[in-house]
Amino acid sequence: MIKVLHVYPKNDSLTARFIHLLMDKIESKATDNADEFKRLCREWQPDIIHQHGSVDVKWQADARWVVSPNGLRSTFDDYYAVVARSPLEAETLRALGAKRIEVIMNPLVTKQVDIDETAQKMMQVYQKVMNSNPLALMEEATKDALPVILKAAIHGDKRWVEQEIPIPSIQQPRLLYIYSSLEGINSLLEKGLSVLGMEQPAHDAFECYLPENYTVPSSITGTNIIGMLDDIQRNGITLIRLVNIYKALISDSHDDEKLLELIEENDYNALFVSVLQILKEQLHLDEGYFPCPPEDNNNTRRLRDDLQNHLRL
Structure with missing residues:
Protein backbone atom coordinates (compact mmCIF):
# COMPACT_ATOMS: atom_id res chain seq x y z
CA MET A 1 0.00 0.00 0.00
CA SER A 132 10.83 6.32 -9.94
CA ASN A 133 14.48 6.36 -8.82
CA PRO A 134 14.06 2.87 -7.30
CA LEU A 135 17.56 2.67 -5.85
CA ALA A 136 16.68 5.39 -3.33
CA LEU A 137 13.85 3.22 -1.96
CA MET A 138 15.80 -0.04 -1.72
CA GLU A 139 16.53 -1.54 1.65
CA GLU A 140 20.19 -2.24 2.40
CA ALA A 141 19.62 -6.01 2.17
CA THR A 142 18.37 -5.68 -1.41
CA LYS A 143 21.26 -3.38 -2.34
CA ASP A 144 23.72 -5.84 -0.80
CA ALA A 145 22.20 -8.76 -2.71
CA LEU A 146 22.57 -7.15 -6.14
CA PRO A 147 26.39 -7.41 -6.48
CA VAL A 148 26.25 -11.10 -5.52
CA ILE A 149 23.51 -11.78 -8.08
CA LEU A 150 25.37 -9.95 -10.84
CA LYS A 151 28.69 -11.63 -10.05
CA ALA A 152 26.99 -15.03 -10.19
CA ALA A 153 25.53 -14.05 -13.57
CA ILE A 154 28.88 -12.92 -14.99
CA HIS A 155 30.64 -16.17 -14.02
CA GLY A 156 27.63 -18.44 -14.52
CA ASP A 157 28.59 -20.41 -11.42
CA LYS A 158 27.53 -19.86 -7.83
CA ARG A 159 30.89 -21.13 -6.56
CA TRP A 160 32.27 -17.68 -7.33
CA VAL A 161 30.04 -16.24 -4.60
CA GLU A 162 30.04 -19.18 -2.16
CA GLN A 163 31.37 -17.06 0.69
CA GLU A 164 28.44 -14.65 0.23
CA ILE A 165 25.71 -17.33 0.10
CA PRO A 166 23.05 -17.46 1.35
CA ILE A 167 22.17 -13.89 0.50
CA PRO A 168 19.14 -12.37 2.23
CA SER A 169 15.78 -13.05 0.67
CA ILE A 170 14.81 -10.13 -1.52
CA GLN A 171 11.92 -8.29 0.10
CA GLN A 172 11.61 -5.75 -2.72
CA PRO A 173 11.63 -7.82 -5.93
CA ARG A 174 9.59 -5.29 -7.89
CA LEU A 175 12.01 -2.46 -7.08
CA LEU A 176 14.91 -4.70 -8.07
CA TYR A 177 13.20 -5.53 -11.37
CA ILE A 178 12.45 -1.87 -12.12
CA TYR A 179 16.01 -0.83 -11.26
CA SER A 180 17.57 -3.54 -13.41
CA SER A 181 15.27 -2.57 -16.30
CA LEU A 182 16.29 1.08 -16.07
CA GLU A 183 19.98 0.10 -15.84
CA GLY A 184 19.81 -2.25 -18.83
CA ILE A 185 20.83 -5.32 -16.80
CA ASN A 186 17.58 -7.32 -16.72
CA SER A 187 19.04 -10.32 -18.51
CA LEU A 188 21.94 -10.40 -16.05
CA LEU A 189 19.56 -10.21 -13.10
CA GLU A 190 17.55 -13.13 -14.46
CA LYS A 191 20.68 -15.19 -15.10
CA GLY A 192 22.15 -14.46 -11.67
CA LEU A 193 18.94 -15.40 -9.87
CA SER A 194 18.77 -18.60 -11.92
CA VAL A 195 22.40 -19.50 -11.08
CA LEU A 196 21.66 -18.95 -7.39
CA GLY A 197 18.38 -20.88 -7.53
CA MET A 198 16.39 -17.83 -6.45
CA GLU A 199 12.88 -16.82 -7.44
CA GLN A 200 12.53 -14.49 -10.42
CA PRO A 201 10.64 -11.22 -9.87
CA ALA A 202 7.40 -10.71 -11.78
CA HIS A 203 8.02 -8.95 -15.09
CA ASP A 204 5.03 -6.64 -14.83
CA ALA A 205 4.86 -3.55 -17.00
CA PHE A 206 5.56 -0.34 -15.13
CA GLU A 207 5.64 3.41 -15.65
CA CYS A 208 7.91 5.85 -13.88
CA TYR A 209 9.31 9.35 -14.11
CA LEU A 210 12.81 9.67 -15.53
CA PRO A 211 15.45 12.39 -15.77
CA GLU A 212 15.43 14.45 -18.94
CA ASN A 213 17.33 12.88 -21.84
CA TYR A 214 17.40 9.48 -20.11
CA THR A 215 18.05 6.47 -22.32
CA VAL A 216 18.49 2.86 -21.23
CA PRO A 217 22.27 2.54 -20.76
CA SER A 218 24.20 0.58 -23.34
CA SER A 219 27.87 -0.26 -23.44
CA ILE A 220 30.71 -1.44 -25.64
CA THR A 221 31.16 -5.19 -25.37
CA GLY A 222 34.26 -7.26 -25.99
CA THR A 223 37.74 -6.70 -24.59
CA ASN A 224 38.51 -3.08 -25.54
CA ILE A 225 38.77 -1.60 -22.04
CA ILE A 226 40.14 1.70 -23.36
CA GLY A 227 37.00 2.06 -25.48
CA MET A 228 34.91 1.28 -22.41
CA LEU A 229 36.72 3.96 -20.40
CA ASP A 230 36.10 6.38 -23.28
CA ASP A 231 32.41 5.46 -23.01
CA ILE A 232 32.35 6.20 -19.27
CA GLN A 233 34.22 9.47 -19.81
CA ARG A 234 31.71 10.61 -22.45
CA ASN A 235 28.44 9.12 -21.23
CA GLY A 236 28.87 8.51 -17.51
CA ILE A 237 29.22 5.48 -15.31
CA THR A 238 26.47 2.85 -15.24
CA LEU A 239 26.17 -0.71 -14.03
CA ILE A 240 26.14 -2.21 -17.52
CA ARG A 241 29.38 -0.38 -18.37
CA LEU A 242 30.97 -1.72 -15.18
CA VAL A 243 29.76 -5.24 -16.01
CA ASN A 244 31.44 -5.15 -19.40
CA ILE A 245 34.75 -3.92 -17.97
CA TYR A 246 34.54 -6.75 -15.42
CA LYS A 247 34.01 -9.27 -18.23
CA ALA A 248 36.96 -7.88 -20.18
CA LEU A 249 39.26 -8.06 -17.13
CA ILE A 250 38.49 -11.74 -16.54
CA SER A 251 38.66 -12.81 -20.19
CA ASP A 252 41.35 -15.32 -21.20
CA SER A 253 42.79 -12.90 -23.74
CA HIS A 254 43.29 -10.09 -21.23
CA ASP A 255 46.86 -8.84 -20.67
CA ASP A 256 47.43 -6.66 -17.57
CA GLU A 257 50.74 -5.22 -18.73
CA LYS A 258 49.44 -4.28 -22.16
CA LEU A 259 46.33 -2.69 -20.62
CA LEU A 260 48.37 -0.57 -18.20
CA GLU A 261 50.55 0.64 -21.08
CA LEU A 262 47.45 1.69 -23.03
CA ILE A 263 45.96 3.37 -19.96
CA GLU A 264 49.17 5.36 -19.53
CA GLU A 265 49.19 6.33 -23.21
CA ASN A 266 45.56 7.48 -23.05
CA ASP A 267 45.98 9.32 -19.74
CA TYR A 268 43.32 7.19 -18.03
CA ASN A 269 45.28 6.30 -14.88
CA ALA A 270 43.13 8.40 -12.54
CA LEU A 271 39.87 7.18 -14.07
CA PHE A 272 40.89 3.52 -14.16
CA VAL A 273 41.95 3.20 -10.50
CA SER A 274 38.65 4.78 -9.48
CA VAL A 275 36.66 2.47 -11.77
CA LEU A 276 38.46 -0.51 -10.20
CA GLN A 277 37.33 0.67 -6.76
CA ILE A 278 33.73 0.93 -7.96
CA LEU A 279 34.01 -2.55 -9.53
CA LYS A 280 35.19 -3.88 -6.18
CA GLU A 281 32.17 -2.33 -4.43
CA GLN A 282 29.44 -2.88 -7.00
CA LEU A 283 30.38 -6.26 -8.51
CA HIS A 284 32.80 -7.70 -5.93
CA LEU A 285 35.65 -8.02 -8.43
CA ASP A 286 38.32 -10.21 -6.82
CA GLU A 287 41.75 -8.71 -6.10
CA GLY A 288 43.42 -11.27 -8.35
CA TYR A 289 41.89 -9.48 -11.34
CA PHE A 290 43.15 -6.00 -10.39
CA PRO A 291 45.80 -4.90 -12.93
CA CYS A 292 46.81 -2.27 -10.35
CA PRO A 293 45.57 -1.24 -6.88
CA PRO A 294 42.20 0.56 -6.84
CA GLU A 295 41.93 3.96 -5.19
CA ASP A 296 39.13 5.55 -3.18
CA ASN A 297 39.59 9.28 -3.71
CA ASN A 298 37.61 12.35 -4.73
CA ASN A 299 37.27 11.11 -8.30
CA THR A 300 35.98 7.75 -7.00
CA ARG A 301 33.45 9.49 -4.80
CA ARG A 302 32.23 11.50 -7.78
CA LEU A 303 31.79 8.33 -9.85
CA ARG A 304 30.04 6.63 -6.94
CA ASP A 305 27.64 9.55 -6.57
CA ASP A 306 26.97 9.58 -10.33
CA LEU A 307 26.18 5.87 -10.29
CA GLN A 308 23.82 6.20 -7.34
CA ASN A 309 22.08 9.37 -8.48
CA HIS A 310 21.79 9.26 -12.26
CA LEU A 311 18.11 8.22 -12.01
CA ARG A 312 17.27 11.10 -9.67
CA LEU A 313 14.79 13.64 -10.98
Whole structure:
Protein backbone atom coordinates (compact mmCIF):
# COMPACT_ATOMS: atom_id res chain seq x y z
CA MET A 1 0.00 0.00 0.00
CA ILE A 2 1.24 3.48 -0.87
CA LYS A 3 0.83 5.83 2.09
CA VAL A 4 -0.27 9.27 0.87
CA LEU A 5 -0.56 12.32 3.11
CA HIS A 6 -2.55 15.22 1.64
CA VAL A 7 -1.73 18.73 2.86
CA TYR A 8 -3.80 21.77 2.00
CA PRO A 9 -4.30 25.38 3.16
CA LYS A 10 -6.78 26.29 5.87
CA ASN A 11 -10.12 27.77 4.84
CA ASP A 12 -10.07 26.11 1.43
CA SER A 13 -13.34 24.21 1.58
CA LEU A 14 -13.37 23.14 -2.09
CA THR A 15 -9.94 21.52 -1.82
CA ALA A 16 -10.91 19.89 1.47
CA ARG A 17 -14.03 18.39 -0.14
CA PHE A 18 -12.02 17.11 -3.10
CA ILE A 19 -9.41 15.50 -0.86
CA HIS A 20 -12.03 13.74 1.23
CA LEU A 21 -13.66 12.41 -1.93
CA LEU A 22 -10.26 11.02 -2.91
CA MET A 23 -9.82 9.52 0.55
CA ASP A 24 -13.04 7.54 0.08
CA LYS A 25 -11.37 5.85 -2.92
CA ILE A 26 -7.68 5.84 -1.95
CA GLU A 27 -6.62 5.02 1.59
CA SER A 28 -4.74 8.08 2.78
CA LYS A 29 -4.62 10.81 5.42
CA ALA A 30 -5.00 14.58 5.24
CA THR A 31 -4.30 17.68 7.31
CA ASP A 32 -4.32 21.46 7.10
CA ASN A 33 -2.36 21.83 10.34
CA ALA A 34 1.44 22.10 10.44
CA ASP A 35 1.79 20.47 13.87
CA GLU A 36 -0.40 17.54 12.86
CA PHE A 37 1.56 17.28 9.62
CA LYS A 38 4.80 16.88 11.57
CA ARG A 39 3.20 14.30 13.86
CA LEU A 40 1.83 12.25 10.96
CA CYS A 41 5.18 12.35 9.17
CA ARG A 42 6.92 11.15 12.31
CA GLU A 43 4.44 8.46 13.33
CA TRP A 44 2.89 7.32 10.04
CA GLN A 45 5.90 7.93 7.76
CA PRO A 46 4.04 8.58 4.49
CA ASP A 47 5.55 7.55 1.17
CA ILE A 48 4.12 10.55 -0.68
CA ILE A 49 3.15 14.05 0.40
CA HIS A 50 0.51 15.48 -1.93
CA GLN A 51 0.47 19.25 -1.61
CA HIS A 52 -2.75 20.94 -2.74
CA GLY A 53 -2.41 24.68 -3.29
CA SER A 54 -0.14 26.85 -1.17
CA VAL A 55 1.14 25.65 2.19
CA ASP A 56 3.88 27.02 4.42
CA VAL A 57 7.36 26.26 3.10
CA LYS A 58 8.23 24.96 6.58
CA TRP A 59 6.04 21.93 5.88
CA GLN A 60 8.88 19.65 4.94
CA ALA A 61 9.23 15.88 5.16
CA ASP A 62 11.44 13.06 3.97
CA ALA A 63 8.98 11.78 1.38
CA ARG A 64 8.24 12.11 -2.32
CA TRP A 65 6.17 15.18 -3.15
CA VAL A 66 3.33 15.56 -5.63
CA VAL A 67 2.03 19.10 -6.15
CA SER A 68 -1.42 20.25 -7.26
CA PRO A 69 -0.93 24.02 -7.74
CA ASN A 70 -4.67 24.73 -7.94
CA GLY A 71 -4.10 27.98 -9.80
CA LEU A 72 -0.82 28.99 -8.20
CA ARG A 73 1.48 30.60 -10.76
CA SER A 74 4.81 29.72 -9.21
CA THR A 75 7.57 27.19 -9.67
CA PHE A 76 8.16 24.30 -7.30
CA ASP A 77 11.27 22.49 -6.14
CA ASP A 78 11.91 18.87 -5.20
CA TYR A 79 8.70 17.38 -6.57
CA TYR A 80 8.12 14.15 -8.49
CA ALA A 81 4.98 15.20 -10.34
CA VAL A 82 2.73 18.22 -10.83
CA VAL A 83 -1.02 17.66 -11.21
CA ALA A 84 -2.85 20.23 -13.32
CA ARG A 85 -6.65 20.51 -13.24
CA SER A 86 -6.95 21.20 -16.97
CA PRO A 87 -4.90 21.24 -20.18
CA LEU A 88 -4.86 25.05 -19.98
CA GLU A 89 -3.35 24.99 -16.49
CA ALA A 90 -0.83 22.41 -17.70
CA GLU A 91 0.27 24.81 -20.48
CA THR A 92 0.66 27.61 -17.95
CA LEU A 93 2.73 25.43 -15.63
CA ARG A 94 4.87 24.22 -18.51
CA ALA A 95 5.59 27.83 -19.46
CA LEU A 96 6.68 28.43 -15.85
CA GLY A 97 9.19 25.58 -16.14
CA ALA A 98 7.30 22.79 -14.42
CA LYS A 99 8.09 19.23 -15.49
CA ARG A 100 6.36 15.86 -15.23
CA ILE A 101 2.90 17.41 -15.51
CA GLU A 102 -0.20 15.22 -15.32
CA VAL A 103 -3.69 16.50 -16.16
CA ILE A 104 -6.33 15.17 -13.75
CA MET A 105 -9.64 17.00 -13.61
CA ASN A 106 -11.56 17.74 -10.43
CA PRO A 107 -15.12 16.35 -10.54
CA LEU A 108 -16.25 19.15 -8.23
CA VAL A 109 -15.52 21.75 -10.92
CA THR A 110 -16.28 19.82 -14.12
CA LYS A 111 -18.80 17.22 -15.21
CA GLN A 112 -16.34 15.68 -17.69
CA VAL A 113 -15.10 13.20 -15.07
CA ASP A 114 -16.35 11.45 -11.95
CA ILE A 115 -14.47 10.70 -8.75
CA ASP A 116 -13.81 7.09 -9.72
CA GLU A 117 -11.94 8.12 -12.87
CA THR A 118 -10.11 10.89 -11.01
CA ALA A 119 -9.04 8.55 -8.21
CA GLN A 120 -7.85 5.93 -10.70
CA LYS A 121 -5.69 8.48 -12.53
CA MET A 122 -4.34 9.87 -9.26
CA MET A 123 -3.40 6.39 -8.11
CA GLN A 124 -1.52 5.86 -11.37
CA VAL A 125 0.48 9.02 -10.64
CA TYR A 126 1.29 7.82 -7.13
CA GLN A 127 2.45 4.47 -8.50
CA LYS A 128 4.66 6.19 -11.09
CA VAL A 129 6.18 8.26 -8.30
CA MET A 130 6.97 5.15 -6.27
CA ASN A 131 8.47 3.41 -9.32
CA SER A 132 10.83 6.32 -9.94
CA ASN A 133 14.48 6.36 -8.82
CA PRO A 134 14.06 2.87 -7.30
CA LEU A 135 17.56 2.67 -5.85
CA ALA A 136 16.68 5.39 -3.33
CA LEU A 137 13.85 3.22 -1.96
CA MET A 138 15.80 -0.04 -1.72
CA GLU A 139 16.53 -1.54 1.65
CA GLU A 140 20.19 -2.24 2.40
CA ALA A 141 19.62 -6.01 2.17
CA THR A 142 18.37 -5.68 -1.41
CA LYS A 143 21.26 -3.38 -2.34
CA ASP A 144 23.72 -5.84 -0.80
CA ALA A 145 22.20 -8.76 -2.71
CA LEU A 146 22.57 -7.15 -6.14
CA PRO A 147 26.39 -7.41 -6.48
CA VAL A 148 26.25 -11.10 -5.52
CA ILE A 149 23.51 -11.78 -8.08
CA LEU A 150 25.37 -9.95 -10.84
CA LYS A 151 28.69 -11.63 -10.05
CA ALA A 152 26.99 -15.03 -10.19
CA ALA A 153 25.53 -14.05 -13.57
CA ILE A 154 28.88 -12.92 -14.99
CA HIS A 155 30.64 -16.17 -14.02
CA GLY A 156 27.63 -18.44 -14.52
CA ASP A 157 28.59 -20.41 -11.42
CA LYS A 158 27.53 -19.86 -7.83
CA ARG A 159 30.89 -21.13 -6.56
CA TRP A 160 32.27 -17.68 -7.33
CA VAL A 161 30.04 -16.24 -4.60
CA GLU A 162 30.04 -19.18 -2.16
CA GLN A 163 31.37 -17.06 0.69
CA GLU A 164 28.44 -14.65 0.23
CA ILE A 165 25.71 -17.33 0.10
CA PRO A 166 23.05 -17.46 1.35
CA ILE A 167 22.17 -13.89 0.50
CA PRO A 168 19.14 -12.37 2.23
CA SER A 169 15.78 -13.05 0.67
CA ILE A 170 14.81 -10.13 -1.52
CA GLN A 171 11.92 -8.29 0.10
CA GLN A 172 11.61 -5.75 -2.72
CA PRO A 173 11.63 -7.82 -5.93
CA ARG A 174 9.59 -5.29 -7.89
CA LEU A 175 12.01 -2.46 -7.08
CA LEU A 176 14.91 -4.70 -8.07
CA TYR A 177 13.20 -5.53 -11.37
CA ILE A 178 12.45 -1.87 -12.12
CA TYR A 179 16.01 -0.83 -11.26
CA SER A 180 17.57 -3.54 -13.41
CA SER A 181 15.27 -2.57 -16.30
CA LEU A 182 16.29 1.08 -16.07
CA GLU A 183 19.98 0.10 -15.84
CA GLY A 184 19.81 -2.25 -18.83
CA ILE A 185 20.83 -5.32 -16.80
CA ASN A 186 17.58 -7.32 -16.72
CA SER A 187 19.04 -10.32 -18.51
CA LEU A 188 21.94 -10.40 -16.05
CA LEU A 189 19.56 -10.21 -13.10
CA GLU A 190 17.55 -13.13 -14.46
CA LYS A 191 20.68 -15.19 -15.10
CA GLY A 192 22.15 -14.46 -11.67
CA LEU A 193 18.94 -15.40 -9.87
CA SER A 194 18.77 -18.60 -11.92
CA VAL A 195 22.40 -19.50 -11.08
CA LEU A 196 21.66 -18.95 -7.39
CA GLY A 197 18.38 -20.88 -7.53
CA MET A 198 16.39 -17.83 -6.45
CA GLU A 199 12.88 -16.82 -7.44
CA GLN A 200 12.53 -14.49 -10.42
CA PRO A 201 10.64 -11.22 -9.87
CA ALA A 202 7.40 -10.71 -11.78
CA HIS A 203 8.02 -8.95 -15.09
CA ASP A 204 5.03 -6.64 -14.83
CA ALA A 205 4.86 -3.55 -17.00
CA PHE A 206 5.56 -0.34 -15.13
CA GLU A 207 5.64 3.41 -15.65
CA CYS A 208 7.91 5.85 -13.88
CA TYR A 209 9.31 9.35 -14.11
CA LEU A 210 12.81 9.67 -15.53
CA PRO A 211 15.45 12.39 -15.77
CA GLU A 212 15.43 14.45 -18.94
CA ASN A 213 17.33 12.88 -21.84
CA TYR A 214 17.40 9.48 -20.11
CA THR A 215 18.05 6.47 -22.32
CA VAL A 216 18.49 2.86 -21.23
CA PRO A 217 22.27 2.54 -20.76
CA SER A 218 24.20 0.58 -23.34
CA SER A 219 27.87 -0.26 -23.44
CA ILE A 220 30.71 -1.44 -25.64
CA THR A 221 31.16 -5.19 -25.37
CA GLY A 222 34.26 -7.26 -25.99
CA THR A 223 37.74 -6.70 -24.59
CA ASN A 224 38.51 -3.08 -25.54
CA ILE A 225 38.77 -1.60 -22.04
CA ILE A 226 40.14 1.70 -23.36
CA GLY A 227 37.00 2.06 -25.48
CA MET A 228 34.91 1.28 -22.41
CA LEU A 229 36.72 3.96 -20.40
CA ASP A 230 36.10 6.38 -23.28
CA ASP A 231 32.41 5.46 -23.01
CA ILE A 232 32.35 6.20 -19.27
CA GLN A 233 34.22 9.47 -19.81
CA ARG A 234 31.71 10.61 -22.45
CA ASN A 235 28.44 9.12 -21.23
CA GLY A 236 28.87 8.51 -17.51
CA ILE A 237 29.22 5.48 -15.31
CA THR A 238 26.47 2.85 -15.24
CA LEU A 239 26.17 -0.71 -14.03
CA ILE A 240 26.14 -2.21 -17.52
CA ARG A 241 29.38 -0.38 -18.37
CA LEU A 242 30.97 -1.72 -15.18
CA VAL A 243 29.76 -5.24 -16.01
CA ASN A 244 31.44 -5.15 -19.40
CA ILE A 245 34.75 -3.92 -17.97
CA TYR A 246 34.54 -6.75 -15.42
CA LYS A 247 34.01 -9.27 -18.23
CA ALA A 248 36.96 -7.88 -20.18
CA LEU A 249 39.26 -8.06 -17.13
CA ILE A 250 38.49 -11.74 -16.54
CA SER A 251 38.66 -12.81 -20.19
CA ASP A 252 41.35 -15.32 -21.20
CA SER A 253 42.79 -12.90 -23.74
CA HIS A 254 43.29 -10.09 -21.23
CA ASP A 255 46.86 -8.84 -20.67
CA ASP A 256 47.43 -6.66 -17.57
CA GLU A 257 50.74 -5.22 -18.73
CA LYS A 258 49.44 -4.28 -22.16
CA LEU A 259 46.33 -2.69 -20.62
CA LEU A 260 48.37 -0.57 -18.20
CA GLU A 261 50.55 0.64 -21.08
CA LEU A 262 47.45 1.69 -23.03
CA ILE A 263 45.96 3.37 -19.96
CA GLU A 264 49.17 5.36 -19.53
CA GLU A 265 49.19 6.33 -23.21
CA ASN A 266 45.56 7.48 -23.05
CA ASP A 267 45.98 9.32 -19.74
CA TYR A 268 43.32 7.19 -18.03
CA ASN A 269 45.28 6.30 -14.88
CA ALA A 270 43.13 8.40 -12.54
CA LEU A 271 39.87 7.18 -14.07
CA PHE A 272 40.89 3.52 -14.16
CA VAL A 273 41.95 3.20 -10.50
CA SER A 274 38.65 4.78 -9.48
CA VAL A 275 36.66 2.47 -11.77
CA LEU A 276 38.46 -0.51 -10.20
CA GLN A 277 37.33 0.67 -6.76
CA ILE A 278 33.73 0.93 -7.96
CA LEU A 279 34.01 -2.55 -9.53
CA LYS A 280 35.19 -3.88 -6.18
CA GLU A 281 32.17 -2.33 -4.43
CA GLN A 282 29.44 -2.88 -7.00
CA LEU A 283 30.38 -6.26 -8.51
CA HIS A 284 32.80 -7.70 -5.93
CA LEU A 285 35.65 -8.02 -8.43
CA ASP A 286 38.32 -10.21 -6.82
CA GLU A 287 41.75 -8.71 -6.10
CA GLY A 288 43.42 -11.27 -8.35
CA TYR A 289 41.89 -9.48 -11.34
CA PHE A 290 43.15 -6.00 -10.39
CA PRO A 291 45.80 -4.90 -12.93
CA CYS A 292 46.81 -2.27 -10.35
CA PRO A 293 45.57 -1.24 -6.88
CA PRO A 294 42.20 0.56 -6.84
CA GLU A 295 41.93 3.96 -5.19
CA ASP A 296 39.13 5.55 -3.18
CA ASN A 297 39.59 9.28 -3.71
CA ASN A 298 37.61 12.35 -4.73
CA ASN A 299 37.27 11.11 -8.30
CA THR A 300 35.98 7.75 -7.00
CA ARG A 301 33.45 9.49 -4.80
CA ARG A 302 32.23 11.50 -7.78
CA LEU A 303 31.79 8.33 -9.85
CA ARG A 304 30.04 6.63 -6.94
CA ASP A 305 27.64 9.55 -6.57
CA ASP A 306 26.97 9.58 -10.33
CA LEU A 307 26.18 5.87 -10.29
CA GLN A 308 23.82 6.20 -7.34
CA ASN A 309 22.08 9.37 -8.48
CA HIS A 310 21.79 9.26 -12.26
CA LEU A 311 18.11 8.22 -12.01
CA ARG A 312 17.27 11.10 -9.67
CA LEU A 313 14.79 13.64 -10.98
